[in-house]
Amino acid sequence: MIKFDRVPPPQERPVRTRSLLAAAAVAVSVAAVSQPAHAAGPAVRITKIYYDSPGSPDNGSNKSLNGEYIQIKNTTKKAVSLKGWTVRDDTKRSDHVYTFGRFTLGAGKTVTLRTGRGKNTSTTLYWGRSGGTLAYIWNQTKDKAFLRNASGKLVDSCAYNSSRQDYKIC
Template structure:
């Protein structure tokens, strides 16, 4: 009986000294939103490429390994199929960020272009409220970022 009491006391002490990890630290997604710049300088306008590229979403690889983003998607809350950006062949280095701009341009290792044009309907991010979603190739939600503020131009998602 005494050894049972000692075992229970030892177990209670062990539980008391288990370090507590905040839920936020434990649930860090592999790729997460850093920022969405939804109110580009000069908008609303006629959807000039410079203004379209003034709205963007920045994503970060939070891991210590490069991640192949081929087939991953970035989208906003609308169900419009043309509001989905699908990564082609692209690897995001460990701890690195990539900015996905709405308009046209030449893709680099740090900037990708959605390739949209066609006036005011070419914008992706609503100027008052929206939600961005990142999904892996199998469609699993990896991260999201929402905003509801018409007085700001961007939202920090971290």
């Protein structure tokens, strides 16, 4: 006959065992909460690029330039200062870089950055480009947008490779 030792109920277990179990439970819960933030995606991200403004042909008018835009969303519950952040396309041209001035993107809010000229608001900013067809930023068939913080660290990017649509949801 095999004899089994009786396992004492929790109230009878030594204090040391209960302390170890409690410490293990805390360690597991801290590890679960301490997952990297990037696992859920960037806090501020590119959500859409409208790379082919409506109408044909693209005539370089301010209306046409403003039909081309990129949208950036703050996915957090806190406002984020975008001062010094940049948006650029895949070219290495210095005139294809937009640098945010003093601008705060509210919690859960989206800002639209339009290529042409206009009056900046809390929801729409303007790149300020003009000068006809050479003023467009986003190529109509293939390009990539990069969003970098004020330190130059890549926060998000979005690429497209299609002429079948006018925009890309990122």
